[in-house]
Amino acid sequence: MRKREVLTPMPKTKFIKIECPDCGNEQVTFSHASIVVKCNICGRELVRPTGGKAKILTEKIKEV
Ligand SMILES: [Zn+2]
Structure with missing residues (x-):
């Protein structure tokens, strides 16, 4: 049996x-x-959804 790949x-x-x-x-x-x-460590809110693009609540953003 083969696993079906879902892309x-x-x-x-x-x-x-x-x-x-x-x-x-x-x-x-x-x-x-x-x-x-x-935040996983301190629980501070970092991103808030706004219906479209999320609002980022920190200035330190990097694209991955
Ligand atoms: Zn934190």
């Missing part, structure tokens, strides 16, 4: 790396996140 076409979603301004933790998320993204 999901990605819409204009980019991965971005954001740095928490409070604790310096870096984590990777989508540029169009549809849920609130919080």
